[in-house]
Amino acid sequence: MTFEFLAKDPASKARAGVLTTAHGTIQTPIFMPVGTAGTVKAVHQRELKEDVKAQIILGNTYHLYLRPGLNVLEKAGGLHKFNGWDRPILTDSGGYQVFSLSGTRKIVEEGVKFRSHIDGSSHLFTPENVMDTQRTIGADIIMAFDECTPYPCDYKYAKNSMERTHRWLQRCIDRFDTTDPKYGYEQTLFPIVQGSTYKDLRIQSAETIASKNRPGNAIGGLSVGEPAEMMYEMTELVCDILPADKPRYLMGVGTPANILENIALGVDMFDCVLPTRNARNGMLFTTQGIINIRNERWKEDFSPIDAELGGYVSTFYSKAYLRHLMHATEMLGAQIASVHNLTFYLWLVGQAREQIMAGTFRAWKDQMVKKLMTRL
Numbered sequence: 305m306t307f308e309f310l311a312k313d314p315a316s317k318a319r320a321g322v323l324t325t326a327h328g329t330i331q332t333p334i335f336m337p338v339g340t341a342g343t344v345k346a347v348h349q350r351e352l353k354e355d356v357k358a359q360i361i362l363g364n365t366y367h368l369y370l371r372p373g374l375n376v377l378e379k380a381g382g383l384h385k386f387n388g389w390d391r392p393i394l395t396d397s398g399g400y401q402v403f404s405l406s407g408t409r410k411i412v413e414e415g416v417k418f419r420s421h422i423d424g425s426s427h428l429f430t431p432e433n434v435m436d437t438q439r440t441i442g443a444d445i446i447m448a449f450d451e452c453t454p455y456p457c458d459y460k461y462a463k464n465s466m467e468r469t470h471r472w473l474q475r476c477i478d479r480f481d482t483t484d485p486k487y488g489y490e491q492t493l494f495p496i497v498q499g500s501t502y503k504d505l506r507i508q509s510a511e512t513i514a515s516k517n518r519p520g521n522a523i524g525g526l527s528v529g530e531p532a533e534m535m536y537e538m539t540e541l542v543c544d545i546l547p548a549d550k551p552r553y554l555m556g557v558g559t560p561a562n563i564l565e566n567i568a569l570g571v572d573m574f575d576c577v578l579p580t581r582n583a584r585n586g587m588l589f590t591t592q593g594i595i596n597i598r599n600e601r602w603k604e605d606f607s608p609i610d611a612e613l614g615g616y617v618s619t620f621y622s623k624a625y626l627r628h629l630m631h632a633t634e635m636l637g638a639q640i641a642s643v644h645n646l647t648f649y650l651w652l653v654g655q656a657r658e659q660i661m662a663g664t665f666r667a668w669k670d671q672m673v674k675k676l677m678t679r680l
């Protein structure tokens with residue numbers, strides 16, 4: 305994988321570039337739609353490509369390992385073949401999902417013991433077997449096995465957890481660098497910075513991750529309930545230490561405003577469940593601001609969902625019709641809202657990229673953040 309720089313914003317740390325992987329190129333800054341069990345919920349691959357214009361999507365190691373399982377995925381020839389997505393895929397390492405999904409889990413030096421949320425069977429994720437699992441899934445970019453510390457978290461726990469994550473990282477590197485890809489194309493391992501909200505730990509973790517000299521780096525342990533200002537402070541601190549010539553991936557972020565503010569701090573890659581999860585609850589991000597489509601006020605508004613955004617669903621369907629579908633709990637409602645929100649997120653990062661290329665990102669960002677927060 306290579307990262308080529310195209311432009312840097314004169315009035316911020318925002319940059320625009322191109323990431324080249326075995327399954328194609330990615331224009332950065334980029335938003336990566338989250339697929340859980342091998343699908344972006346309620347969205348067809350064709351819609352992801354043609355309407356959303358997604359360039360890279362996420363797969364979920366924890367889910368895919370439990371169901372359909374590695375045998376099916378290997379027989380299919382990997383996730384790209386299984387779900388038909390022939391562009392880049394990134395998989396998270398599963399540690400975070402164990403914490404957020406499996407009620408019962410225990411962290412030991414070896415790894416994390418947990419029970420499947422599907423059938424209660426017990427499992428152990430280790431740095432080594434999580435590397436092997438991600439080799440079998442076949443994602444172009446895979447993440448190191450880490451612990452995402454909760455917020456708030458006391459200093460002692462954060463320090464011990466960070467040091468264990470660094471030991472796990474070395475085990476990931478040793479395993480990854482001595483195993484081959486299974487399907488004939490190269491994969492890339494990203495390490496993840498931890499350190500909770502403690503400046504000295506964040507500096508130490510960023511320096512450790514930078515020293516591994518991998519093709520890309522991730523920032524973890526944020527977007528876990530901390531105030532936005534804290535997220536920005538930690539991100540800026542870490543971005544100033546991570547090498548500028550490698551892509552920076554801020555995990556699990558975020559709202560449209562979070563994304564623009566973090567692009568200004570030097571982040572290139574984002575993922576978040578917000579656009580799809582909120583869509584299913586009727587919360588739409590639009591070029592005019594945020595709409596709760598279930599609200600009475602849209603009952604007889606026959607204007608397009610978002611005429612400015614363009615794209616099929618946002619111009620073909622009206623607000624009144626989508627509101628009706630949501631109230632009737634019609635599946636089509638979730639599909640329309642999901643495609644709309646994802647299209648909005650890809651549009652937003654695309655606009656940011658154009659502004660960075662034009663050298664006008666900073667002023668555009670400041671007024672866009674205000675507009676995006678407007679509740680219509």
Ligand SMILES: CNc1nc2c(CCNCC3CCCCC3)c3nc(N)[nH]c(=O)c3cc2[nH]1
Pocket residue numbers: 338339340362363364365395396397398399400447450451452453496523524525526527528555556557575576577
């Ligand atoms: C929402 N906030 C947040 N997410 C974080 C995530 C998950 C990022 N999203 C991955 C997708 C989730 C759905 C299924 C497909 C993978 C984090 N992941 C890791 N490994 N480490 C973090 O510190 C880490 C930190 C995170 N903070």
